[in-house]
Amino acid sequence: MTEYSPFSLHGKHILVAGASSGIGWAICKSIVAAGGKVTGVARRADLLQKMVQELGEGNAFFIEADLATDNGIEKVAAMMPDVNGLVYAAGVSKMLPLKFIKRESLEELMNINYFSMVLLLAQMVRQKKIKRNAHSSIVLISSVAQQIGTKSSILYTGSKGAMSSASKAIANELSSQKIRVNTIEPGMVQTAMASEMEDVISAEAVEKDKAKYPLGYGMPDDVANTAVFLLSDASKWMTGRSLTLDGGRYVLLD
Amino acid sequence: MDKNHFLQSFAEQFDDTDPSTITLETHFKEMEEWSSMVALMIIAMVDEQYSKKITGADLREANTIEQLFERVSSK
Numbered sequence: 001m002t003e004y005s006p007f008s009l010h011g012k013h014i015l016v017a018g019a020s021s022g023i024g025w026a027i028c029k030s031i032v033a034a035g036g037k038v039t040g041v042a043r044r045a046d047l048l049q050k051m052v053q054e055l056g057e058g059n060a061f062f063i064e065a066d067l068a069t070d071n072g073i074e075k076v077a078a079m080m081p082d083v084n085g086l087v088y089a090a091g092v093s094k095m096l097p098l099k100f101i102k103r104e105s106l107e108e109l110m111n112i113n114y115f116s117m118v119l120l121l122a123q124m125v126r127q128k129k130i131k132r133n134a135h136s137s138i139v140l141i142s143s144v145a146q147q148i149g150t151k152s153s154i155l156y157t158g159s160k161g162a163m164s165s166a167s168k169a170i171a172n173e174l175s176s177q178k179i180r181v182n183t184i185e186p187g188m189v190q191t192a193m194a195s196e197m198e199d200v201i202s203a204e205a206v207e208k209d210k211a212k213y214p215l216g217y218g219m220p221d222d223v224a225n226t227a228v229f230l231l232s233d234a235s236k237w238m239t240g241r242s243l244t245l246d247g248g249r250y251v252l253l254d
Numbered sequence: 255m256d257k258n259h260f261l262q263s264f265a266e267q268f269d270d271t272d273p274s275t276i277t278l279e280t281h282f283k284e285m286e287e288w289s290s291m292v293a294l295m296i297i298a299m300v301d302e303q304y305s306k307k308i309t310g311a312d313l314r315e316a317n318t319i320e321q322l323f324e325r326v327s328s329k
């Protein structure tokens with residue numbers, strides 16, 4: 001018989017919002033690898049279906065929903081069984097210099113990156129779907145962008161700053177139910193989001209940026225494994241905190 | 255799409271360069287004020303005014319403002 005490991009997710013069911021690609025997809029994979037079950041949420045059902053096929057029916061489930069809408073959020077909260085954890089990895093990014101910002105683009109990013117995170121948690125908590133007094137854990141994928149000031153990143157940085165700040169207040173509110181809330185703040189991770197940025201700012205600029213990362217750009221797995229730690233009982237004394245994953249980019253200076 | 259209107263919108267993205275010195279023949283990436291930030295402004299300007307998406311590659315491949323105009327028009 002294998003010994004109990006606090007790093008295992010055995011017996012835990014986790015909801016992952018933004019599960020159809022990139023970091024969210026890698027998190028689903030790592031949850032199942034760590035012995036847990038996962039329900040992935042996103043709009044692209046074909047990709048979610050693939051995820052379930054790869055991870056195995058019985059280990060992985062999916063709900064197709066647009067989290068940018070109240071209907072989508074209600075659908076997820078209604079369909080979900082009680083869970084031991086939730087990861088919010090749904091998000092979009094857009095680079096726009098200050099003078100081009102209009103209410104529409106601000107609302108678009110704030111909506112999915114911040115409002116929907118709060119509203120999904122609100123519904124899940126209201127319906128008592130996050131198990132209480134059972135070491136449940138919420139992990140929010142924010143960004144190192146909210147610690148620094150990259151040009152043209154106002155829309156994104158503001159939405160992630162809101163997420164990171166609010167996470168502490170949410171952690172405080174949920175602490176009496178022993179539900180923990182922590183954020184991960186990654187630097188550049190090689191996903192579709194990163195390739196979109198490459199399209200906008202050119203491959204040369206990306207190469208130059210990559211060279212500034214002592215350990216190079218991150219891979220989705222790097223974030224996923226940290227998420228598993230935060231979801232597991234191994235981190236049961238940690239709440240209201242943030243882990244920066246940036247390959248040393250913003251702390252190891254020449 | 256009007257070429258001169260494009261030129262004017264392009265020139266508006268610069269703060270320190272006299273707009274009268276910017277012409278359709280200007281090799282824009284050789285301008286003193288050209289930077290990655292100005293590049294992002296051009297991309298945003300094209301999106302806002304012409305509802306067209308251009309990328310860093312379009313800026314790299316065009317040398318003059320006129321060449322960029324042609325690329326944008328063909329999208």
Ligand SMILES: NC(=O)c1ccc[n+]([C@@H]2O[C@H](COP(=O)([O-])OP(=O)(O)OC[C@H]3O[C@@H](n4cnc5c(N)ncnc54)[C@H](OP(=O)(O)O)[C@@H]3O)[C@@H](O)[C@H]2O)c1
Pocket residue numbers: 017018019020021022023024041042043044045065066067068069088089090091092093112141142143144185186187188189190191192193194
């Ligand atoms: N890549 C990086 O360098 C990096 C760095 C720091 C933080 N992050 C954060 O990590 C998270 C994941 O990003 P990623 O890099 O993995 O990007 P990605 O591959 O584009 O994944 C984004 C995910 O969000 C989902 N999503 C977006 N809008 C949605 C909506 N309205 N309803 C439901 N789901 C929606 C997408 O699914 P559908 O399109 O199928 O709906 C997709 O699964 C984001 O919050 C991002 O800000 C990324």
